[in-house]
Amino acid sequence: MQDVITFALAKGRLAEKSVDILEQCGIDCRRILEPSRKLVMSDVSGKFQFIFVKPSDVPIYVEHGVADVGVVGKDTLMEEDRDVYELIDLGFAKCRLCLAGYKDFDLSKPRNIIKVATKYVSIAKDYFDGKGQNAEIIPLHGSIELGPIVGLSDIILDIVESGKTLQENDLCVLEEIVNCSARLIINKVSLKTKADVIKPLVKSIDEIIKNKEN
């Protein structure tokens, strides 16, 4: 009997786009997108299982091997820094990880300390450590843009898609740190022990992505 392959997905757009690609690989899994409170679902054949978790938990499930494969944004992957294989850039959910603040905020000016509000605590810490700049990282879970507006922080570190939210709040991108997009991640053992299924799957996903790009 073939081993069941478990996918960890975050509900929402990432899951929808992932299903699109998996459908093209011949996995009939459209039904997992139907509204439901079920946390574990499977495709029509029963060979693939899907678990729905918080985005930031996807790399954790995959690292532990309770999920073999996951789809997660590069931003989350960087923040979590888990021991997984990062095999394919899926090309969707593109965004930029940026430092943002008021237009007149001069990042290059030396400061005793800079106050940064962010969801990405460890990325922020690594970034400012790397620059030798003391930073007070203020962890927030939403509406990060409020930070500079209410005076909680000097700047923010967050993902920027269109830049609209920033604009409407009179903020702007001060520096781009890295470009992000969705990634296919795989458990380091599953890739080998379930290679008969995962290896061809990775190959066909890779081809689909490359065809899209061309």
Add this chain to the structure above:
Amino acid sequence: MIKKFKLPKGTQDHLPDDCFSKRVVESKLMDCFKFYGYSEIESPILERYELFDSGVGKVELNKLFKVTDVDGDLLILRPDITMPISRIVCTKLQDSQRLCYLGKSFSAIENEGKLREFTQAGVEIMGEQGDNIDVEVVMLAIKSLLAVGLDDFQIELGNVGFFKGLLDAYDVAEEDRDVLVNCIESKNGIKLFTLSDEMDKHMLDTLARLPMLFGGEEILQEAQAMCLNAQMRSAVDNLKAVYAGIKSLGYEKYVTFDMSSVGKMKYYSGMVMRGIIKNLGRAILAGGRYDRLCDAFGKNIPAVGFAIGIGYLTRALDNQQKLIKSPKVQVVVGYTPANMSLAEKKVQQLLIQGVNAKCTFATSKQDLVKVKDTLKAQRGIFFGAKEEEV
């Protein structure tokens, strides 16, 4: 929660049932190692920081569990047992040794799900090199996992010379190597493309093939076609020879290959190995050849070995319902002062008959009933004025 009830992060207790199973696994492994000629050795859990401070065995300070000695010296709780064994061999023993160990190691890295205190069992062959020695150590890895009752595992082999040779062939600068190692280790072909402005395009294309270069023996043919210099060729030749050796012994079904094994590239000097098994997301065994490790002691002693993570191994066994559980106590025999040897003889007889029996001091039948309840024994036999059932 009252603090004194809490354990330090990343440590755990082993309750009796758990401890029983763990000991069975440990002793089967050690028996296997000893059967094949490895002598057990023990080193202190505490070492001086300097042991891990330099050379290829250097461990980053933040990964080490540090302790300050009373005189202010920096001590560490050993992160592995290989380095202490190298120290012992270089300073106290002859160069050629076959050693095995069982003990606790420590990591300071806090990461949920990972233990900071963990038990490892392993072997080291010091002072011997060549393909046959590599075969010996891979074979022992297979035998030891079979000995504890595991099957359908894979021993995945690689050779860091393949990757090192590739980087040498393109004269990659030392400072650029780390980023490439990271890419290959996380099989991150994506990042490779972002480097195309800075590095040789042809090299990046070749590197981009590495992540998927794993599988059975056929991978070695593919790898051979990619060789650019003697170092890469001798890496592939080594793996071919090891495979042929294992095949001649009839155990090749356990062996697979991954040419992108580059982990701890400075530490390892040749063949590397990793034991993996379905439905456990982590390696249960890791090791390889580290011929440069003893350089730190001014000695040139080739070495190869592996360590098995007892925690992961018992979990893998448990997943497959192959973990040996502690047997229920069937009979407990109680004795009054006059009847001790009589009771002991009775227990020995029962044990020979395959009955799990225990012995205890009990001044009365009521005493024995209490012990019987504590041990959850099925029967109690009391040796007082006469032998009677309770």
